[in-house]
Amino acid sequence: MKTRYFVGLLAMLLVGLTLSQQGPFQQRVQQAINSGGSKFAETMKQDRDQALCSQYRDKLPPEEVGAFLERQRALIKYPADGKLMGDWKQGEALFTNPRKGNCYACHTGDPKEAGAGRMGPGLVGYGQRGTSEAVVKYTYDKIYNAWASMPCSLMYRAGHHGILTPEETAHVTAFLLDPASPVNAKR
């Protein structure tokens, strides 16, 4: 009987220890980040879903996915005039600009662009999907907040972070979908 108590007590102690360990390590991480300077500490602050993606190393457990997608969908904002497809020429500049979309880092687009990356799927001929309302909205949403359809995807949430405004997102959408855009040039 006594040994049982002892074992139980030991188990409780161990549980207590492991639970209390989590806190100090997190504190230690924060302390280290702070030592990198105030601007670095500021940029390393995570929102809830960045923290989840880091914790699970981009592979969310199935039970987290539903709520994650819902939270991300709620972040999408649309242009005041409701038009999700803007001017493809402005879209091209935004798509190319490294400080804005920076899309060529990962995607092909205009097939003439030689330095396009291969991190994401190629987008040459993306417009063959047509310009139905569903396709336009899917494309807009993907550009505005990629995590609303693919949790923890590499693609950053350009709209959510303000890298692209809703109007600018509509321009990039047009660059991909407008039949006149070089992305969709007949070859």
Add this chain to the structure above:
Amino acid sequence: MGRFWRLVGAAVLALFSLFVLAQEEDDPVKEAEKQKKQLLEQSGGILPSDLYVEQGEQLFKAKRGPKQASLEACDFGRGPGKLEGVVGRLPRYFFDTRRVEDLDSRIRTCMIRLQGFQPQEIKRSEVVAIAFYLASLSHEQPVTVRPLMPQEKKLYELGERLFYLRAGPRDMGCATCHVTYVGKRAGVLPYSDILKDKRAASHWPAFRYSNDQAWTMADRIRACYSNLSMPAPDFYSEPIIALTLFMNVQANGARMDLPGFIR
């Protein structure tokens, strides 16, 4: 029929050679070797990194600072003045500062403690040159970084956490490119495979021929953060040392190529 198969054969060969050519163009190691050869031919056998090494040696041996001392008595982990192979053994815990230090921060420590410099007086360019000199004495030595001390183990864990931490306006962290999407490329550059390719961390400090700059691992890490639109951690700060420790452990056993010569 015979002619048809000859044609097919020729086509297959042509395709194959195209594939091989394309592969070679993509391999950054081969490209760097080519550039190095060209540079050596143009300069008559001197690489820019040799000049940094030379400058670093002079700085290391000169009596400087308020204490008018050289850095020759600096202990990089193998004892005072023992310099061979030290780059492959850092970061490690030092009893005198009671901190885990990497190459850069240890050089800084010795400039403060031995030469009497104030921290704000220490020039980054001097630390880099001295790092290049020490690197030249670690060429072809193995990487042996094993976290054994509790402080090293803790910092390794911390480095791992930071490596996988996604944040900032581009929702990224080190692992996003160097683990999850390894093998792909952004623009024209393929990503090094930090976890599996031991060459990745074993060629720092390095000379970058594409922009004519001498970089230590700290510069590399800071540039990564800048590429992600994130303000970089300060030089000699803990995040840099922790990340360096995490990456150097992955390169354990690699023979160092120093100073590195990379794009």
